[in-house]
Amino acid sequence: MNYLKRILLIIIVFLIILIVVSMFLPSSTVIEKKVVIDNNKEVIEEQLHHFQIHKLLHYVIKKDDGIWSLTEQEEGVELTGSLIVDYGFNPITKFNALFHQEKLTMVFGKQLDSLKAYIENLPKIHRVKVEKKFMGESLWYLSVRDTINQRESSNIHGKLFTKINQFMDEQGIVSDDSPFVIYHLWTDSIVDLEAGIPVKDSTLIGNKTINLRKIASGNVVTAIHYGPYERLPETYFGINEWMRKNKVVVIGSPWESYITDPAKETNPEKWQTAVFFPIE
DSSP states (O other), X not given: OHHHHHHHHHHHHHHHHHHHHHTTSOSEEEEEEEEEESSOHHHHHHXXXXXXXXXXXXXXXXXXXXXXEEEEETTXXXXXXXXXXXXXXXXXXXXXHHTTHHHHHHHHHHHHHHHHHHHHTSOOOOOOOOEEEEEXXXXXXXXXXXXXXXXXXXXXXXHHHHHHHHHHHHHTOOOOSOOEEEEEEEOSSEEEEEEEEEOOTTOOOOOSSOEEEEEOSEEEEEEEEESOGGGHHHHHHHHHHHHHHHTOOBOSOOEEEEOSOTTTOOOGGGOEEEEEEEBO
């Protein structure tokens, strides 16, 4: 019996010491990590608005426990993340935290690396001059429309323009205006697009494939994209940000007007493409 009393006494003394010592241990800590992200500051700020770490190991992280700062540098934007990890007042939790500092920092670093990878895959905000204009005249055009699988869209523009050009050559129709493509629908699987070449509204046609259509006059938001076509998403992103901030309402499908003829200008960096969104 005395043996059990001694063990019990030792346990009680140990717990008292544990509690007393834990009173001098911090109930929280701040861990900090930095990453350099290759994207625009605006894009990163938008993602941080939705980003939240709910747990690090078994410690719960509240939304207000994260502090973020951004510094623009030559190689990108440096994101500094500071995270408050609250241990509470449980003595055992406080003692465990002493051995978790390095692991917490490592896990936090992995979270920021994942965020960095995600943001760098997002399109950058291309620095473009976005304008709101009024199209005073309707745009008449000959067109061919098609719905295709996105995997098969590599040379679809050329095929559709070739059909229209062949018809125009047969009919003796001449146009000096830039060809364009209207994107009626774009999903992960299919693209519904319409290739068009501007003509006069008096053009007469009698063809089942070629149609005479028009884009009605009205307000548009537009910007010029400079460079290769594969970077067009950057310009779209910039236009969409402008429209979001200015709270405009889009009322139709966007279209791209190919100002530069790639057959005449072989340097993609010199290509110009005008992007239009019809708005109220």
